[in-house]
Amino acid sequence: xxxxxxxxxxxxxxxxxxxxxxxxxxxxxxxxxxxxxxxxxxxxxxxxxxxxxxxxxxxxxxxxxxxxxxxxxxxxxxxxxxxxxxxxxxxxxxxxxxxxxxxxxxxxxxxxxxxxxxxxxxxxxxxxxxxxxxxxxxxxxxxxxxxxxxxxxxxxxxxxxxxxxxxxxxxxxxxxxxxxxxxxxxxxxxxxxxxxxxxxxxxxxxxxxxxxxxxxxxxxxxxxxxxxxxxxxxxxxxxxxxxxxxxxxxxxxxxxxxxxxxxxxxxxxxxxxxxxxxxxxxxxxxxxxxxxxxxxxxxxxxxxx
Amino acid sequence: xxxxxxxxxxxxxxxxxxxxxxxxxxxxxxxxxxxxxxxxxxxxxxxxxxxxxxxxxxxxxxxxxxxxxxxxxxxxxxxxxxxxxxxxxxxxxxxxxxxxxxxxxxxxxxxxxxxxxxxxxxxxxxxxxxxxxxxxxxxxxxxxxxxxxxxxxxxxxxxxxxxxxxxxxxxxxxxxxxxxxxxxxxxxxxxxxxxxxxxxxxxxxxxxxxxxxxxxxxxxxxxxxxxxxxxxxxxxxxxxxxxxxxxxxxxxxxxxxxxxxxxxxxxxxxxxxxxxxxxxxxxxxxxxxxxxxxxxxxxxxxxxx
Numbered sequence: 001x002x003x004x005x006x007x008x009x010x011x012x013x014x015x016x017x018x019x020x021x022x023x024x025x026x027x028x029x030x031x032x033x034x035x036x037x038x039x040x041x042x043x044x045x046x047x048x049x050x051x052x053x054x055x056x057x058x059x060x061x062x063x064x065x066x067x068x069x070x071x072x073x074x075x076x077x078x079x080x081x082x083x084x085x086x087x088x089x090x091x092x093x094x095x096x097x098x099x100x101x102x103x104x105x106x107x108x109x110x111x112x113x114x115x116x117x118x119x120x121x122x123x124x125x126x127x128x129x130x131x132x133x134x135x136x137x138x139x140x141x142x143x144x145x146x147x148x149x150x151x152x153x154x155x156x157x158x159x160x161x162x163x164x165x166x167x168x169x170x171x172x173x174x175x176x177x178x179x180x181x182x183x184x185x186x187x188x189x190x191x192x193x194x195x196x197x198x199x200x201x202x203x204x205x206x207x208x209x210x211x212x213x214x215x216x217x218x219x220x221x222x223x224x225x226x227x228x229x230x231x232x233x234x235x236x237x238x239x240x241x242x243x244x245x246x247x248x249x250x251x252x253x254x255x256x257x258x259x260x261x262x263x264x265x266x267x268x269x270x271x272x273x274x275x276x277x278x279x280x281x282x283x284x285x286x287x288x289x290x291x292x293x294x295x296x297x298x299x300x301x302x303x304x305x
Numbered sequence: 306x307x308x309x310x311x312x313x314x315x316x317x318x319x320x321x322x323x324x325x326x327x328x329x330x331x332x333x334x335x336x337x338x339x340x341x342x343x344x345x346x347x348x349x350x351x352x353x354x355x356x357x358x359x360x361x362x363x364x365x366x367x368x369x370x371x372x373x374x375x376x377x378x379x380x381x382x383x384x385x386x387x388x389x390x391x392x393x394x395x396x397x398x399x400x401x402x403x404x405x406x407x408x409x410x411x412x413x414x415x416x417x418x419x420x421x422x423x424x425x426x427x428x429x430x431x432x433x434x435x436x437x438x439x440x441x442x443x444x445x446x447x448x449x450x451x452x453x454x455x456x457x458x459x460x461x462x463x464x465x466x467x468x469x470x471x472x473x474x475x476x477x478x479x480x481x482x483x484x485x486x487x488x489x490x491x492x493x494x495x496x497x498x499x500x501x502x503x504x505x506x507x508x509x510x511x512x513x514x515x516x517x518x519x520x521x522x523x524x525x526x527x528x529x530x531x532x533x534x535x536x537x538x539x540x541x542x543x544x545x546x547x548x549x550x551x552x553x554x555x556x557x558x559x560x561x562x563x564x565x566x567x568x569x570x571x572x573x574x575x576x577x578x579x580x581x582x583x584x585x586x587x588x589x590x591x592x593x594x595x596x597x598x599x600x601x602x603x604x605x606x607x608x609x610x
Contacts, residue, residue, distance in 0.1 A: 079402035
């Protein structure tokens with residue numbers, strides 16, 4: 001069976017992994033997930049991208065909302081508000097179980113990778129879900145309102161501040177989590193999900209062991225562009241590219257991943273200047289499950305060229 | 306206004322304090338609450354007796370159930386179970402807000418007494434709710450199945466194990482929380498609630514600063530017997546007394562508090578041998594709010610004799 005490693009952030013990457021899972025020809029999937037968005041909130045360790053993977057791959061994700069669980073209830077948040085607790089980050093009643101149990105197990109010395117693997121097994125997820133590292137890495141943004149930790153920027157401030165610099169604190173000394181290097185070295189294809197290259201994929205790439213494994217791997221490396229019609233499907237990618245002085249187009253994406261990828265999959269409607277990198281095309285907007293399978297198959301087809 | 310300090314465990318004491326609050330003649334109330342039942346569960350600091358006071362005095366308690374909140378939902382616990390988390394201690398979705406916020410604030414260095422005071426203020430509770438101590442005291446029981454921390458015995462094992470010895474770990478070196486000694490020294494009357502004398506009241510009495518304040522106080526000290534018809538209204542009091550070789554009657558209760566109290570309020574139907582301690586009588590079963598007011602008034606009347 002073909003082995004595919006996927007470097008992924010949250011929503012876009014989870015859709016691609018789901019597409020890989022539903023292909024007619026089954027593949028062995030290792031999702032290597034960004035944890036630089038992880039943060040402590042009310043004393044709880046929240047791992048937004050891992051949770052999005054777990055919810056999406058187990059069929060529990062709230063698709064309309066784009067985050068959290070389907071059929072969620074909010075009694076905790078209402079009670080927290082009564083008591084004067086911080087309510088800018090919405091923690092649903094069911095969602096809390098992940099955070100509370102993860103925090104308790106981390107507190108008793110277990111590794112994030114072990115806990116994540118157990119959760120995935122409990123929910124019968126067949127793909128391997130691997131945090132990029134068990135060490136603490138945190139995305140901080142220099143903005144026009146001062147330095148902000150990622151979730152403060154993303155959720156509390158709704159991406160409104162202007163970003164001048166992105167920093168992944170702790171990344172230099174972080175070790176790849178167990179299974180990550182093996183997944184990359186053993187892969188036939190490495191996919192870079194259509195997640196935010198600067199905020200969601202870069203923190204994975206800067207973990208030294210992961211960068212080293214990617215350079216050493218014989219796998220074809222294919223990125224799926226996060227742009228559709230010259231815009232990001234979701235989140236602050238396009239706004240951020242503008243603020244960082246980067247053109248919002250696939251040439252910029254190709255340049256960003258230049259030394260790493262063998263091919264870039266772009267949307268049918270989007271231009272890209274021919275260069276050294278192989279270009280694949282499909283409709284990359286992933287709304288239905290068929291869309292996700294089509295994008296996954298197109299990415300693997302590009303790898304086989 | 307008459308100042309009343311109440312030494313209290315959970316349910317029975319909360320009813321008495323509610324009775325004091327609803328008397329025609331208002332009194333200034335300080336509830337000094339047992340915290341030796343506190344424990345960490347899933348990394349969260351749970352304070353069962355404080356929570357019972359907070360819920361009861363703010364009108365949020367689930368009266369039928371005897372613990373937790375009215376109108377509680379259980380999505381968290383269901384999700385926790387899916388993930389293989391320990392579910393023997395039922396944490397409701399709304400109830401979790403207390404535990405999560407308290408744990409987060411304790412984790413950032415705040416004192417339990419400060420946090421409890423803030424929660425009581427948010428819920429407009431007029432009585433002072435004071436944890437007996439901000440230090441860690443833990444009730445452990447020697448039983449026929451080995452040593453058990455209180456909640457394991459009380460909730461998980463449903464009081465089934467036979468108890469041979471009770472220990473309050475940390476009590477010897479615990480300091481009374483801010484306001485506790487002042488409440489006792491400034492009180493006109495100190496009431497001992499009809500809580501379990503051995504499990505809920507003793508841990509308060511053994512905190513050195515509290516014992517010393519009670520000996521120094523000029524207040525009349527009145528205990529309300531936890532026995533009604535020769536049985537405890539709730540919980541393991543009678544079973545425990547039997548296992549510890551203590552007769553289940555008011556003479557034993559009077560003897561237990563002998564050097565501390567000036568009077569004992571007992572149920573109309575229960576015998577007690579005349580002795581040095583003044584005896585008061587009323588129907589001590591507290592089902593309705595009128596019952597609670599009657600018991601509170603009878604206890605204060607006994608103090609005035």
